[in-house]
Amino acid sequence: MIKRVNQGQIKSNPKKHFVLVNNKTAKVASSNNWLNTMAALAISNDDSTGIMSALPLARARNLLRHNKVTKKSQRSKSQNKRPEREKARDQAISMLPHLAVLFERGLPRSRPPRINEFCRWITHKLEDRNSEAHKYAENKGFHDLIDARRSARWWQDQIKKMQS
Numbered sequence: 739m740i741k742r743v744n745q746g747q748i749k750s751n752p753k754k755h756f757v758l759v760n761n762k763t764a765k766v767a768s769s770n771n772w773l774n775t776m777a778a779l780a781i782s783n784d785d786s787t788g789i790m791s792a793l794p795l796a797r798a799r800n801l802l803r804h805n806k807v808t809k810k811s812q813r814s815k816s817q818n819k820r821p822e823r824e825k826a827r828d829q830a831i832s833m834l835p836h837l838a839v840l841f842e843r844g845l846p847r848s849r850p851p852r853i854n855e856f857c858r859w860i861t862h863k864l865e866d867r868n869s870e871a872h873k874y875a876e877n878k879g880f881h882d883l884i885d886a887r888r889s890a891r892w893w894q895d896q897i898k899k900m901q902s
Contacts, residue, residue: 754809754810754811754812755809755810755812756775756776756779756807756808756809756810757770757775757807757808757809757810758770758774758775758778758801758805758806758807759805759806759807759808759810760804760805761804761805761806762804766810767801767804767805769801769805770805773793773794774794774797774798774801775807776793777790777793777794777795777797777798778798778801778802778805778807779807780793780795780798781795781798781799781802782802782807822882822886825882825883826882826883826886826888827896827899829875829878829880829882829883830883830888830893830896831896831899831900832878833874833875833878833880833883834896834897834900836871836874837856837860837863837871838851838856840863840870840871840874841856841859841860853894853897854890854894856893856897857890857891857893857894857897858890860890860893861887861888861889861890861893864883864884864887865887872884
């Protein structure tokens, strides 16, 4: 059940680090943090004496039932997708005031604007090629934002970032 990790892998490498990975999903475990990972690594290497005994070894044994310790590459800012994300965020922030005006124009006066409805409206209008919002985005050259097809939740996060 518990696989041993080679002793040579403990060497420090700034581009790689150990993480707990779920056995079923192969994604980083939700309980992953450096303390749990080091404790699991100590158990995997049968090195739970001395200083290592101060780690949460009981918790690590429990975590190793459904997770394994693997070495992953660290994400960096130089990844190819990073600049596209930043462009989409910048375009969204500059486009939100115009979208708010368009949204309020179609909203009855007796009804107050709600953020959830506004964000769902944005996603719907940017997908509709005939809408005024889509045409505005194309005229401004916001192709990264249109092609990304962001969810309503993503738009809510952008609004919250503007408010803080």
